[in-house]
Amino acid sequence: MDVNAPDDLRALRDEISRLTLEIIRLAGERLTLARKIGEIKARNNLPLEDPMVERELKIKVVDLCQKYGIDINFSLRLLELLLEESKRIQREITKNRLYGA
Numbered sequence: 001m002d003v004n005a006p007d008d009l010r011a012l013r014d015e016i017s018r019l020t021l022e023i024i025r026l027a028g029e030r031l032t033l034a035r036k037i038g039e040i041k042a043r044n045n046l047p048l049e050d051p052m053v054e055r056e057l058k059i060k061v062v063d064l065c066q067k068y069g070i071d072i073n074f075s076l077r078l079l080e081l082l083l084e085e086s087k088r089i090q091r092e093i094t095k096n097r098l099y100g101a
Contacts, residue, residue: 027082027085030082030086031085031086031089034085034086034089034090035089035090035093037086037090038086038089038090038092038093038094039093041090041093041094042090042093042094042097043097048087048090048091048094049087054083057079057083058076058079061075061076061079062075062076
């Protein structure tokens with residue numbers, strides 16, 4: 001039995017926790033930017049979705065996955081979650097602008 005296994009496991013779990021919290025922090029930054037984009041779209045009566053922008057981002061995600069050996073389906077599901085939350089926030093901004101809430 002490896003005597004250092006518990007310490008190694010603890011260190012790895014600590015690093016996973018740190019990275020998870022960093023991912024959440026970055027998601028928060030992304031949503032702040034999505035809000036700003038939503039405000040610009042609402043002010044300028046621009047459509048909520050831009051399929052070309054989404055397609056380009058998906059291509060970049062797939063390329064990065066291939067470069068780093070990350071499962072593409074996992075990454076695209078994660079991207080879809082991020083995109084849907086951005087759209088939810090932007091819909092809310094548009095709704096508030098229309099109905100003065």
